[in-house]
Structures are given as C-alpha cells and as structure tokens.
Amino acid sequence: MKVLVTGASGYLGGRLCHALLEQGHSVRALVRHTSDLSVLPSSSTDGNFELAYGDVTDYRSLLDAFSGCLVIFHTAALVEPWLPDPSKFFSVNVGGLKNVLQAAREKKTIQKIIYTSSFFALGPTDGYIADETQVHPEKVFCSEYERSKVIADKIALQSAADGLPIVVVYPGVIYGPGKLSTGNIVGQLLIERFQGRLPGYIGNGNDKYSFSHVDDVVEGHIAAMNKGRPGERYLLTGENASFMHVFNIAAIITETKKPRFNIPLWVIEAYSWLSVVFCRLTGKLPLISPPTVNVLRHQWAYSCEKARVDLDYNPRSLQEGLKEVLPWLKGLGVIKY
Numbered sequence: 034m035k036v037l038v039t040g041a042s043g044y045l046g047g048r049l050c051h052a053l054l055e056q057g058h059s060v061r062a063l064v065r066h067t068s069d070l071s072v073l074p075s076s077s078t079d080g081n082f083e084l085a086y087g088d089v090t091d092y093r094s095l096l097d098a099f100s101g102c103l104v105i106f107h108t109a110a111l112v113e114p115w116l117p118d119p120s121k122f123f124s125v126n127v128g129g130l131k132n133v134l135q136a137a138r139e140k141k142t143i144q145k146i147i148y149t150s151s152f153f154a155l156g157p158t159d160g161y162i163a164d165e166t167q168v169h170p171e172k173v174f175c176s177e178y179e180r181s182k183v184i185a186d187k188i189a190l191q192s193a194a195d196g197l198p199i200v201v202v203y204p205g206v207i208y209g210p211g212k213l214s215t216g217n218i219v220g221q222l223l224i225e226r227f228q229g230r231l232p233g234y235i236g237n238g239n240d241k242y243s244f245s246h247v248d249d250v251v252e253g254h255i256a257a258m259n260k261g262r263p264g265e266r267y268l269l270t271g272e273n274a275s276f277m278h279v280f281n282i283a284a285i286i287t288e289t290k291k292p293r294f295n296i297p298l299w300v301i302e303a304y305s306w307l308s309v310v311f312c313r314l315t316g317k318l319p320l321i322s323p324p325t326v327n328v329l330r331h332q333w334a335y336s337c338e339k340a341r342v343d344l345d346y347n348p349r350s351l352q353e354g355l356k357e358v359l360p361w362l363k364g365l366g367v368i369k370y
C-alpha cells in the first residue's frame with residue numbers, strides 16, 4: 034500500500050518512514066527543499082521509498098504529492114516552544130492541516146488520514162490523569178504551539194464528523210533514538226545534563242509528563258492506520274513521571290551521580306528570558322524559553338488505556354526506554370559517562 038508521510042525529515046516522521054518500509058509499505062516522503070534528509074533512507078537504494086518535494090502551506094504541492102496514495106500520515110508541524118514570529122505556528126500547524134484535509138477531500142482516493150496531534154491539545158492535568166474525553170479548557174495556553182495544536186485538533190475532529198476518514202493520535206513527550214530536533218527534548222536535556230550545562234534538577238520535581246518512546250508512538254501510528262476508528266482520539270502516551278525521575282533513572286543506568294540540588298523555576302524563567310534576548314541577537318532558537326517554563330508549572334499526565342485496548346498499544350517503561358537511549362547518545366559521542 035502506498036502511504037504518504039508529511040514531516041518525514043523530522044524526528045517522528047523519519048522513524049515512521051523506516052517502520053512503514055520494514056512492514057512492506059511503499060512510502061512517499063513529503064520533504065522541503067531545505068529539509069535535512071539525514072534520517073531518511075536513500076530513494077536510490079530502496080525502490081519502495083520516494084521523495085516528494087512540497088510544503089504543507091503550499092496546497093498544490095500536496096495535491097501532487099498525494100497522487101496514488103491511499104493513506105496520509107500528517108506528522109509535519111512546527112514543534113518549537115517559542116518562535117520570534119508566532120504567526121508561523123498557525124500558518125503551518127493549522128493552515129497546513131487544513132491544506133492536508135482539503136487535498137485529501139479533492140483526491141478522493143485517500144482511505145485514511147492519521148493526524149499527529151499532541152497531549153497539549155487536551156490541556157494540562159494538574160493533580161489527575163486525563164483520558165481522551167478531556168477537552169482543552171482554552172482559558173490559558175502555555176505557548177502559541179499549544180494554542181495551534183488545540184485549534185488544529187478541533188478542525189481535525191470536525192472534519193471527521195463531516196465524513197473524512199481521519200484518526201487523531203496524541204503522543205506524550207516523545208523520547209528515544211532519532212533526529213535530535215527540538216522535538217527530541219529528552220535527548221536534548223540529557224545532553225545538557227551529561228555535558229555539565231544542567232547541574233541540577235529542573236524545578237522541584239512537581240512537574241509531570243507522559244513519556245512516550247518514539248518507536249511505541251510509531252507502532253501506535255501504524256496501528257491507527259490498520260485498526261483506528263475514524264473520528265476517534267487515541268492517546269499514545271506512556272509512563273507519567275517528572276524530569277527529576279528521568280534524571281534519577283539516567284544516573285542509575287549510567288552509574289553517575291544524581292543532581293545534588295533543584296534549580297528553582299524562577300531561575301529557569303530568568304534564564305529563559307535571557308535566551309530569548311540572545312535569540313533575537315543571534316537568530317539561534319532557545320532550548321528553554323518562557324513558554325517552556327509555563328509548561329513546567331503544570332502537569333501533563335494521561336492514560337493510554339483506550340489505545341491499549343483498541344490498537345494493542347503497549348508502551349515501554351521509562352527505565353526500559355532510557356536503558357536504550359543513554360548508550361545511543363554515548364555512541365553518537367554527544368554524552369560521556
């Protein structure tokens with residue numbers, strides 16, 4: 034079956050392309066002329082893999098790319114906590130989804146669309162664990178990225194109600210091997226920690242996230258193609274834990290010392306504002322920005338029970354996942370222990 038993957042040059046999209054090829058599918062990867070293709074197979078050596086150049090903000094390029102495809106995985110998005118021009122979140126994450134949906138309608142051959150949303154689209158879960166019935170309260174948004182994913186989620190669900198065969202999946206914080214893009218925040222923070230630039234825990238450990246291993250999320254996407262019911266939401270989340278727990282597990286696995294102190298959020302916030310000033314001067318996007326601190330002030334814990342039942346989704350524990358990630362980062366030469 035020929036499938037198209039948007040965001041194929043990204044962290045999740047790259048791993049998804051490889052897994053689809055391994056499972057015998059024919060994959061067309063939507064990439065931009067500027068994309069770094071290092072995570073993708075070579076189209077000259079794998080006959081089942083081809084590139085289509087386009088942009089989700091360019092409707093015509095999507096129409097061309099979708100030709101002959103039966104399934105669309107729409108993973109492309111701007112995945113940054115902060116951008117100097119926040120309107121880009123809307124043109125890409127909302128406008129891009131609208132274009133994908135319209136192109137799928139026009140093509141008529143598309144049997145299923147798997148849209149990658151985010152746990153952010155459901156909103157924070159301070160003090161409890163949420164499932165797919167949670168609706169974002171839309172009172173406060175930690176970031177423009179979150180706001181764009183909430184708007185896009187509503188558009189995706191409305192299009193399902195209007196009859197498009199779309200399944201929406203909601204990964205947690207994705208971690209594991211793959212491109213070290215901003216989306217790979219766990220990898221980035223482990224590098225900061227092991228290179229000595231992050232000496233303490235981030236905040237007091239009251240933060241909570243659902244950590245999803247990238248290959249579990251990939252399997253969840255493929256299961257959503259095979260078994261997901263159009264119009265349904267599926268949380269592809271994992272173990273609910275704080276970053277303090279991540280650093281503690283990392284210390285045990287690597288037999289290194291745990292951080293000895295907590296860096297208060299106000300210090301991280303001050304640093305985040307300085308990072309934004311630095312970005313405005315240099316153009317280099319910050320790893321930690323004020324929206325990141327807003328996110329750290331909340332909890333984001335979810336249950337993936339529905340995906341377990343409907344999609345046979347079976348996420349691994351953080352301990353298991355990090356046991357693979359740390360040697361992988363060491364093998365890349367980006368951390369030492």
Ligand SMILES: NC(=O)c1ccc[n+]([C@@H]2O[C@H](COP(=O)([O-])OP(=O)(O)OC[C@H]3O[C@@H](n4cnc5c(N)ncnc54)[C@H](OP(=O)(O)O)[C@@H]3O)[C@@H](O)[C@H]2O)c1
Nearest residue numbers: 040042043044045068088089108109110151206207214216
């Ligand atoms: N990472 C996480 O923790 C996480 C958690 C929950 C949900 N998600 C969702 O998962 C999806 C993938 O995230 P990721 O972490 O893999 O992000 P990523 O590594 O930053 O990849 C994003 C991809 O989107 C592409 N893209 C951006 N703008 C585009 C445009 N205008 N036209 C076409 N392609 C464009 C990028 O292409 P270029 O290579 O050309 O830039 C890249 O391939 C996103 O929808 C994100 O919201 C991620």
